[in-house]
Structures are given as structure tokens and as C-alpha cells.
Amino acid sequence: MKCPVCGNIDSKVLDSRPNSDFSSIRRRRECTQCQKRFTTFETIENVTFSVIKKNKTRELFDKRKLLDGMIKACEKRPVPITEIEKAATDIEQTLQSTMRVEIPSAEIGELVMAKLKALDDVAYVRYASVYKQFKDIGTFMEELKQILGEDK
Numbered sequence: 001m002k003c004p005v006c007g008n009i010d011s012k013v014l015d016s017r018p019n020s021d022f023s024s025i026r027r028r029r030e031c032t033q034c035q036k037r038f039t040t041f042e043t044i045e046n047v048t049f050s051v052i053k054k055n056k057t058r059e060l061f062d063k064r065k066l067l068d069g070m071i072k073a074c075e076k077r078p079v080p081i082t083e084i085e086k087a088a089t090d091i092e093q094t095l096q097s098t099m100r101v102e103i104p105s106a107e108i109g110e111l112v113m114a115k116l117k118a119l120d121d122v123a124y125v126r127y128a129s130v131y132k133q134f135k136d137i138g139t140f141m142e143e144l145k146q147i148l149g150e151d152k
């Protein structure tokens with residue numbers, strides 16, 4: 001959300017409330033650069049939110065980044081790019097429909113893993129191994145056994 005005064009795109013959400021039918025949300029924002037306060041009306045399709053990363057820093061959700069990670073996991077796998085894009089869009093819409101200001105990256109990771117699991121087992125394991133940052137090969141093998149055992 002661009003600051004109407006200085007054009008800075010980073011702002012802090014002070015207050016966030018959905019209207020009665022949950023089709024849009026009114027947000028009171030403060031520009032992090034010039035401290036000017038302004039109000040935005042965001043609809044479900046364009047509602048923005050921040051991702052709380054593991055190190056507690058926040059960044060604006062970027063669908064492109066989400067998609068890149070998923071494409072990487074599906075590298076050389078027989079998964080059509082259109083399917084991956086559709087999955088990323090589904091995830092984005094699911095997150096937007098919560099109308100939350102901030103969402104932990106762990107929650108997003110879970111959604112991605114659920115989608116990849118439905119698309120391709122190998123892509124799922126690849127993503128899970130990066131996402132869960134296994135401490136050693138033993139933990140990874142344990143998890144892998146669980147993952148592969150679940151469908152059988």
C-alpha cells in the first residue's frame with residue numbers, strides 16, 4: 001500500500017477491521033517513512049499481508065516468491081507449470097480470505113506442503129526437506145519414512 005504523501009510502499013497497520021459481510025477490510029495505516037496516517041479499503045482480491053519469518057522479521061507477502069519455491073521443488077518432475085500456478089493462486093486466496101495482517105511463514109509452509117503432496121511426492125519431499133531444515137540425515141530419513149508411509 002503506497003503512502004499517498006511520499007510514495008513509500010512500506011506501512012504499518014494500526015487497525016484492521018472487516019466490513020459486516022467480510023467482502024472488504026478497512027485498514028488504518030502509518031507510513032514507516034514519513035509517519036503520515038492514511039486509511040485503505042482492501043477487497044478480498046487485493047488484501048495485502050505480511051509474512052512473519054522464522055527470524056521474526058516481516059516482509060510483504062510475494063506470490064512470485066512462493067511460486068518460485070514451488071517451481072524449484074517441482075524441477076524435472078512431471079508437474080505442469082499451470083498446475084503449480086493454480087496451487088500458488090489457491091494458497092494466496094486462502095491466506096487473503098483470513099484477512100489477517102500478518103501470517104507466520106510456518107502456516108504458509110504447511111499450505112504449500114499440502115498442495116505439493118497432492119501434485120508430486122518427490123516435489124513434496126524436496127520442499128519439506130528445505131522447509132523443515134532437518135538437522136541431520138537421520139531426522140530426514142525418519143520424516144521421509146513417515147511421508148512415504150502415509151499413502152500406503
Ligand SMILES: [Zn+2]
Binds near residue numbers: 006007008032034036
Ligand atoms: Zn509516507
